[in-house]
Amino acid sequence: MFAYVTLVTNADYRVGALALARSLRAVGSEWPLVVLATESAGSLAEVESEGCIVERVSPPAFSDRFRRRHERSALHARAPYTKGNKPAFHDPLGNFCKLSVWQLTRYERVVFLDADTLVIKNIDKLFGYPEFSAAPNLYETLEDMHRLNSGVFVAAPSTDTYAAMLDRLDVADVFWRRTDQTFLESYFPDWHGLPYTYNALQYVYFNLPQMWRWSSIKVVHYQYEKPWQENHPKADKLRPLIDLWQTVLAGNPVPSDLVDPC
Secondary structure: OEEEEEEEOOHHHHHHHHHHHHHHHHOOOOOOEEEEEOHHHOOOHHHHOOOOEEEEOOOOOOOHHHHHHHOHHHHHHHOOOOOOOOOOOOOHHHHHHHHHHHHOOOOOEEEEEOOOEEEOOOOHHHHHOOOOEEEEOOOOOHHHHHOEEEEEEEEOOOHHHHHHHHHHHOOOOOOOOOOHHHHHHHHOOOOEEOOHHHHEEOOHHHHOHHHOOOOOOOEEEOOOOOOOOOOOOOOOOOHHHHHHHHHHHOOOOOOOOOOOOO
């Protein structure tokens, strides 16, 4: 049995999960969407009405030292985001809740999708891929291809794996620069590479427009600024992608006349 999984850690991501659920339904996915939700996510009644399975999760029991190193102000001071703006609701510690994916042992294989992604073509074939499969963190130059992005990945839930991850996660003086993403790249150093089109980061649209072809894009990932934010700094550059997200959120299919950026 398979499932898609996403994570909601606050009210802002609820609307992201709603759009994601509607996008999976629109492309005819065979499998359900499980929404991992922390207490701070609040009610997910609207998401449940879309047929999603909501499962409440708690963050790992971090040590005080780990928490101090990775809370928002400390992490952003030590490893600032210089390429884009993280919204005010971004909580780096919440990202580690993503590891709860490995506790979903009733599923043989899961495909994780960040709540700021949109599936625009059927990707059910990913359930045939091995653990740990992920796409590169491509958003500015081709040099980004060697790093993974944890917004989309294939995992095989296992309580043993989850326990081993926690043993590796919170150790003396460790600093995971990009939280779960850096940790997963370290834990799975031989990760299997998916084509970037399975996790097309939105900055590719204007940084590498020659690599953005709607005919091949399968998942759009709204990294940094979110499509539900009002008048964010990149809104003009990303207007077609924001309009797409709004269209799918409204329950409409992906338009057939999307225009490539160049």
